[in-house]
Amino acid sequence: MRINEAARRYHEGMFPDYESKFMETDPEFVERFDNFAFDEVVNQDDLDDRTRMMAILSVLIGCQGIDEFKVMLPAALNFGVTPVEVxxxxxxxxxxxxxxRVFPYLHxxxxxxxxxxxxLPLADQATTTTDNRLEAGIQAQVDIFGESMRDFWQSGPEESKHINRWLxxxxxxxxxxxxxLDYKQREMxxxxxxxxxxxxxxxxxxxAAANMRLGNDKMFLIxxxxxxxxxxxxxxxxxxLRCVNEAAAKSE
Incomplete structure (x- = not known):
């Protein structure tokens, strides 16, 4: 196998002393995937490992990649993502x-x-109650998207405006x-x-526009x-990428 040294080092950081069974059954695939994902991709830019792992965990939930999520979660913890953040x-x-779609990930x-x-359980992280969650949620929307969101919760047709309130x-x-997590991390x-x-x-x-407004600029999202x-x-x-470009163009 010709997994290069950079990919080997990164893999070892994620999974110390672990060798995939695919090394035996699918060595050609592992060679190409590891060299791409764990050398070419991770060395493409200066995104730090913690942020990279938080993004990877999030997209694995988004694409319903539960098996790969189970593989990557220990790697994320090894790279400094905290249990609370997970x-x-x-x-x-x-x-x-x-x-x-999220139930299997809780387990x-x-x-x-x-x-x-x-x-478990981890320390409580909630800052709102049933009495003040609406007011706090409105303020969060304003902080993230701007003042135009102040009255969004009560907008829309009568038969569906409850959904905007739920948002x-x-x-x-x-x-x-x-x-x-802070707002920038939550928007990411x-x-x-x-x-x-x-x-x-x-x-x-x-x-994407909200991320940019908070400081996660176009280059960060790319x-x-x-x-x-x-x-x-x-x-x-x-x-x-197209959505990011559209959001950036509108903000210019």
């Missing part, structure tokens, strides 16, 4: 994918945490207000959830997309 990534994926995280001696009190008031993982599941280009463009290509493929990555 839980927050999974929790925040619920309003973007629904519990039907996977708990199983891996227990196997590593991480005591404020549930999606933002229940999740974005939690500790463990939301961008990853959306780009990986596909069919969400309108929302993806809006959240770095995130680039690092996720081995895990979600080219079509959805290219769609995401």
């Amino acid at each position: 839980k927050e990534i999974v929790y925040q994926s619920v309003p973007y994918l629904g519990i039907g 996977a995280v708990n199983e891996i945490f227990v196997s590593r001696g991480i005591e 404020a009190d549930n999606c933002f008031g229940d999740y974005y207000t939690r500790q463990g 993982i939301t961008f990853c959830f959306l780009l990986a599941q596909g069919g969400c280009e309108s929302q993806l463009t809006s959240h 770095k995130v997309i680039s690092q996720c290509i081995p895990f979600i493929g080219y079509p959805r990555s290219l769609n995401a």
